[in-house]
Amino acid sequence: MLELAILGFLADGPLHGYQLRRLIAHLSGHTRPVSDGSLYPAINRLVKGGLLDRRTEPGTSAAQRHTVSLTAEGRTELLRRLRDPDELDISDSTRYFTILAFLSRLPDTADQHAVLRRRLEFLERPASFFHDGDRPLRAEDTDDPYRRGMLLIARATSQAERSWLREQLG
Structure with missing residues (x-):
């Protein structure tokens, strides 16, 4: 989900790593903090995979700043991940909220609704933390x-x- 959040936030435009970490931390909350030790390796994988572009800019002090941006391939991958999330992305609330945070990026309402229907179908199955x-x-x-x-x-x-899902699905 970290990679999806990176792709999703960069769909709005280029960001510095620390800005990206702050946005992801706000999205995921205190339950899943984002460390530099997980963020920067994920960024590196996405750059290596051609999904992100990284450029170096002069910083306000001596340190250079790295800005990352989404490539065309990255945008395509973002849309693919939103259109066809894994079952765990549908069933795990935190992962699903990451999908939901960027679902409006899908240009086709039918694709958006297909994801919402999968979540609704999951929620309508009998479930409990405890069983007899x-x-x-x-x-x-x-x-x-x-x-x-x-x-x-x-x-x-x-x-x-x-209730909200049924309202969205009409």
Whole structure:
């Protein structure tokens, strides 16, 4: 998802590495911080793969600054990743939100809606953090207040998201 976030933010225009790291950190939040040790190797892979272009500019002090920008191949790859996300990109909320953050980049509404439909189909499958045999447990099935809280929060979040998805899909 780091590479998708890099491609997505660079679709808006060239950025310096520290600007990119800040944007990605805001998107992913405190749960998945972005370190220089993960960002710059990802940028290097994307440059090596021809998806990004890097140029050196003079800095405000003695240090040079590196600006990265999306190539035509990078834009094509961004659209491919948005159009056809992996199943984990659909089922994992944080990964899905990264997809959602850049989904408007897909020029075809039908492609956007296909991704939204996949997420809605995932959310409509019975699921739970806890099971009694093969049966998913509901909040009403447990006396544990913390597990009940997890289940209630997950249910409310899922209901809100399903409502929003149905609204978007018309």
